[in-house]
Amino acid sequence: xxxxxxxxxDAAVQLAQDATGVTRFxxxxxxxxVQMRAGMVTPDVMIDVKKxxxxxxxxxHADGRWVIGIAVSGAELGANAELVADWPxxxxxxxxxxxxxxxxxxxxxxxxxxxxxxxxxxPGLVAAGAxxxxxxxxxxxxxxxxxxxxxxxxxxxAKGEMITAIELPPRxxxxxxxxxxxxxxxxxxxxxxGCAINVVLxxxxxxxxxxxxxxxxxxxVVVPEAADAIIGTALDDGALEKMVAAVRxxxxxISDKRGTAEFRTHVAGVLARRAAETALRRAKxxxx
Amino acid sequence: xxxxxxxxTVNNEVVEFLADxxxxxxxxxxxxxxxxxxxxxxxxxxxxxxxxTVDGTLVCSCLVLGVEAEGAKIETIENMAxxxxxxxxxxKFIEHAALQCGFCTPGILVAAKxxxxxxxxxxxxxxRYWLAGNLCRCTGYDKIxxxxxxxxxxxxxxx
Ligand code: FES
Ligand code: FES
Numbered sequence: 001x002x003x004x005x006x007x008x009x010d011a012a013v014q015l016a017q018d019a020t021g022v023t024r025f026x027x028x029x030x031x032x033x034v035q036m037r038a039g040m041v042t043p044d045v046m047i048d049v050k051k052x053x054x055x056x057x058x059x060x061h062a063d064g065r066w067v068i069g070i071a072v073s074g075a076e077l078g079a080n081a082e083l084v085a086d087w088p089x090x091x092x093x094x095x096x097x098x099x100x101x102x103x104x105x106x107x108x109x110x111x112x113x114x115x116x117x118x119x120x121x122x123p124g125l126v127a128a129g130a131x132x133x134x135x136x137x138x139x140x141x142x143x144x145x146x147x148x149x150x151x152x153x154x155x156x157x158a159k160g161e162m163i164t165a166i167e168l169p170p171r172x173x174x175x176x177x178x179x180x181x182x183x184x185x186x187x188x189x190x191x192x193x194g195c196a197i198n199v200v201l202x203x204x205x206x207x208x209x210x211x212x213x214x215x216x217x218x219x220x221v222v223v224p225e226a227a228d229a230i231i232g233t234a235l236d237d238g239a240l241e242k243m244v245a246a247v248r249x250x251x252x253x254i255s256d257k258r259g260t261a262e263f264r265t266h267v268a269g270v271l272a273r274r275a276a277e278t279a280l281r282r283a284k285x286x287x288x
Numbered sequence: 289x290x291x292x293x294x295x296x297t298v299n300n301e302v303v304e305f306l307a308d309x310x311x312x313x314x315x316x317x318x319x320x321x322x323x324x325x326x327x328x329x330x331x332x333x334x335x336x337x338x339x340x341t342v343d344g345t346l347v348c349s350c351l352v353l354g355v356e357a358e359g360a361k362i363e364t365i366e367n368m369a370x371x372x373x374x375x376x377x378x379x380k381f382i383e384h385a386a387l388q389c390g391f392c393t394p395g396i397l398v399a400a401k402x403x404x405x406x407x408x409x410x411x412x413x414x415x416r417y418w419l420a421g422n423l424c425r426c427t428g429y430d431k432i433x434x435x436x437x438x439x440x441x442x443x444x445x446x447x
Contacts, residue, residue, distance in 0.1 A: 001309045001310050002309070003292060003309035003353070003355050026353070026356075028351075029351050029352060029353065029356075030333060030351050033312065033333070033350070033351045033352075033353070034332045034333055034351070036310065037331050037332050037350075038332065046309065046353075048353075048355075048356065050356070073345070075345065098333070098421065099333075099336065099348075099420055099421020099422075100346055100399065100402075100403075100417075100418050100419075100420070100421055101333070101336055101339055101346050101347050101348040101351075101399070101421050102333055102348070102351070102421065104342075104345040104346050104347045105345075105347050105348075105351060105352070187417055187420040188420050188421065
């Protein structure tokens with residue numbers, strides 16, 4: 001295996017483009033090293049991105065946008081009080097990934113590109129309307145988070161392309177988000193179902209919302225019908241019920257040892273209701 | 289496959305080794321530097337027996353490549369006792385009988401120290417969640433948690 005640690009994105013892209021054989025990018029390594037150990041992946045070329053300037057930065061710009069570097073760990077996100085205040089749902093999703101030790105290394109982009117439908121950090125990013133900057137042989141493009149996963153273990157990135165940053169939109173004054181997952185214990189497990197909701201309020205009415213589900217389909221799914229059910233409302237019972245029904249209708253889960261399809265569909269609705277209520281409280285500036 | 293020359297600081301000492309790029313930091317510590325206090329339980333990030341700190345951050349050394357250690361500062365269990373005196377955590381583990389076979393112990397001590405360095409007065413719940421990635425097949429955890437709480441109290445001067 002060749003190991004490279006380029007010091008610019010251009011050099012990293014060039015290396016990836018020129019690479020022959022199995023190529024992997026290395027940030028936190030908490031997926032790829034496990035896959036190597038299990039014999040699932042045997043990279044010929046490993047491109048460590050951590051020497052590229054800016055990959056450890058997590059910055060809020062003057063317009064309120066957040067730009068998060070691709071090697072920022074879960075622990076570093078959790079320690080960023082301003083980011084937690086703006087996007088608690090995004091951060092709580094990431095912080096559910098793995099142990100303290102894993103949190104010291106694991107990254108949002110790694111979780112995204114691992115392509116698991118159960119990835120805990122991805123629904124929160126999708127609900128937030130986050131995008132990623134992708135560099136490749138044909139230049140730079142900005143891609144919505146939900147357009148990156150292509151199915152379990154697969155992404156839509158082409159050979160030679162790499163994600164160079166994550167961008168979160170400005171939070172604004174009265175927005176709130178939340179991510180909840182169901183696992184049969186309280187820690188160190190993979191989501192049976194996950195649900196993230198992001199709302200923006202004007203007065204006490206929701207003016208925009210995004211809802212994303214994890215582990216109920218081959219990829220993370222966005223459910224615009226569920227968001228439509230609560231937009232224009234103050235999240236009254238009727239709106240919540242319509243939202244829950246839309247969430248359940250969007251579920252196409254498999255049955256496996258972690259839960260049956262029926263159970264997952266039911267729990268998705270339960271989590272959506274709770275996440276919506278918490279997102280709303282956060283949007284109102286309450287501690288939740 | 290050519291080996292890569294790595295210069296790094298382990299337990300405040302500058303060391304050098306040649307690493308196969310696929311080799312983990314855990315294997316480099318144990319096999320190249322003879323620091324065998326760090327254990328391998330699983331090799332896949334599940335058990336925490338291989339816990340070390342890299343630039344002050346607690347990690348599983350089985351999930352770090354040896355070549356990534358270039359220029360880093362690494363601390364292992366071997367650095368815990370100072371000048372022959374056990375660290376309070378180590379003493380409390382003995383007092384509370386918080387180990388049986390002892391295989392998980394170095395990793396748990398390193399992880400617990402990382403917690404107490406940043407949170408000197410943790411709740412029991414914080415300790416349990418912080419150590420959730422450190423598996424022990426012998427003790428049932430209770431004595432481990434008590435030993436950590438007691439060590440924290442002593443280190444704060446509250447015991
Ligand atoms: S050996 Fe590294 S976590 Fe088990
Ligand atoms: S004492 Fe044996 S594994 Fe913990």
